[in-house]
Amino acid sequence: MTDGQRELQELAREFARTELRPHAAAWDEGRALPDDVFAKLAESGFLGMLVPEEHGGLGFDLHTYLLVLEELAWGDASVALSVAIHSGPVSGMILRHGTDDQKHAWLPALASGDLLGAFALSEPDAGSDASSVTTTATRDGDGWRLDGEKRWVTNGRRAGLVLVFARTSADGLGVFLVRPGADGYVVGRRENTMGLRASETVSVRFDGLRLPADALLGDVDRGLVMALEALDVGRIGIAIQAVGVGRAAIEHAAAYALEREQFGTPIGRFGALQAKLADSALGVAAGRALAYEAALAWEATRNGTPRIGPEGVTARAAMAKLAASEAATFAADEAIQIYGGYGYMRHYPLERLMRDAKGAEIYEGTNEIMRRVIAGEILRGSGNATS
Numbered sequence: 569m570t571d572g573q574r575e576l577q578e579l580a581r582e583f584a585r586t587e588l589r590p591h592a593a594a595w596d597e598g599r600a601l602p603d604d605v606f607a608k609l610a611e612s613g614f615l616g617m618l619v620p621e622e623h624g625g626l627g628f629d630l631h632t633y634l635l636v637l638e639e640l641a642w643g644d645a646s647v648a649l650s651v652a653i654h655s656g657p658v659s660g661m662i663l664r665h666g667t668d669d670q671k672h673a674w675l676p677a678l679a680s681g682d683l684l685g686a687f688a689l690s691e692p693d694a695g696s697d698a699s700s701v702t703t704t705a706t707r708d709g710d711g712w713r714l715d716g717e718k719r720w721v722t723n724g725r726r727a728g729l730v731l732v733f734a735r736t737s738a739d740g741l742g743v744f745l746v747r748p749g750a751d752g753y754v755v756g757r758r759e760n761t762m763g764l765r766a767s768e769t770v771s772v773r774f775d776g777l778r779l780p781a782d783a784l785l786g787d788v789d790r791g792l793v794m795a796l797e798a799l800d801v802g803r804i805g806i807a808i809q810a811v812g813v814g815r816a817a818i819e820h821a822a823a824y825a826l827e828r829e830q831f832g833t834p835i836g837r838f839g840a841l842q843a844k845l846a847d848s849a850l851g852v853a854a855g856r857a858l859a860y861e862a863a864l865a866w867e868a869t870r871n872g873t874p875r876i877g878p879e880g881v882t883a884r885a886a887m888a889k890l891a892a893s894e895a896a897t898f899a900a901d902e903a904i905q906i907y908g909g910y911g912y913m914r915h916y917p918l919e920r921l922m923r924d925a926k927g928a929e930i931y932e933g934t935n936e937i938m939r940r941v942i943a944g945e946i947l948r949g950s951g952n953a954t955s
């Protein structure tokens with residue numbers, strides 16, 4: 569880490585310690601994040617971390633971004649999830665595929681936090697099989713008309729820009745820049761999630777929503793590849809989010825193990841509990857290391873290094889998300905066990921951390937899909953057919 573990165577990490581840690589962590593339980597209970605938390609994130613520049621300075625952002629590399637995101641997740645995983653989707657897949661896709669006009673139109677507003685971004689790929693019947701999207705985008709004069717339904721859209725009602733993936737031909741998807749609120753854009757059910765309850769997850773329906781021609785991002789029919797590419801960076805963000813949650817669980821458990829006495833001694837002296845702390849810390853550290861390795865692989869693609877193969881970003885991002893999310897769930901579970909009866913009480917933070925950690929095993933690609941992606945890249949790297 570450079571001195572600048574260390575300072576930034578400190579700043580983000582302080583932000584998480586004072587602005588997020590003290591409120592995380594209440595936000596979870598109330599199932600909402602207040603407006604002012606987004607205002608404070610924007611003020612700190614944390615909504616423009618991956619947007620270049622020329623478009624009003626901080627222009628961080630992925631490594632620096634991850635340093636901040638881990639701290640936000642340590643403070644509140646729902647906040648980190650919002651920031652991760654907004655920054656990685658949404659701002660990242662516009663940066664990579666947008667025309668100059670599209671970049672000028674959207675990136676400054678995303679970087680300043682005037683608009684929060686959302687990513688609408690999944691549908692009631694298109695989850696792991698992202699290629700089976702049935703929302704359609706049909707040509708309508710110069711523009712497009714959207715019809716269909718999306719599920720599990722993070723940032724829900726708050727989003728001011730939604731990237732919508734829709735079928736543009738029998739075997740192609742397109743990506744559309746959609747501003748909520750127009751006729752034909754209908755926000756549906758707010759999901760009652762197990763964890764990350766402060767994060768607003770909704771379904772959205774399009775009933776003949778009309779879009780101008782310049783709502784199309786990138787090449788028509790190439791949306792699936794664009795989505796999968798964007799999910800590489802998304803998954804690295806989810807990995808570090810899980811690391812933040814896992815680290816929080818370990819810290820709670822360690823503090824409790826030193827303070828709680830049974831049989832006349834702090835319970836942290838018992839080998840069974842030490843093994844839990846050690847295995848939890850091992851998993852979380854490995855997840856963090858993989859996330860940083862994936863970030864390096866992602867940065868390398870900018871210089872033309874291929875994404876494919878076991879060393880490529882696609883495999884590395886999947887490994888990072890898989891390892892970190894499983895480690896976070898394990899760490900939260902073990903922390904509950906260390907807390908014993910108190911851990912089982914909703915009054916303490918561990919059960920929330922466990923619910924939050926579990927989400928990372930599912931969204932932005934389930935861990936079963938992560939294993940398939942990794943195996944596919946190993947086979948591809950050795951020159952054989954993919955999965």
Ligand code: COS
Pocket residue numbers: 689690695696697698699720792793794796797798799800875882931932933934937940941
């Ligand atoms: N980056 C760039 N291109 C990629 C890529 C990546 N990470 N992964 C795949 N591609 C390309 C492939 O090269 C292929 O390109 P061509 O059509 O030009 O040959 C295309 O994308 C399709 O890839 P593939 O054939 O591997 O797709 P499949 O339909 O077999 O399945 C899985 C791919 C299952 C891995 C994919 O659908 C997936 O990741 N699903 C999970 C979706 C998800 O994460 N949903 C959560 C949404 S956000 S809540």
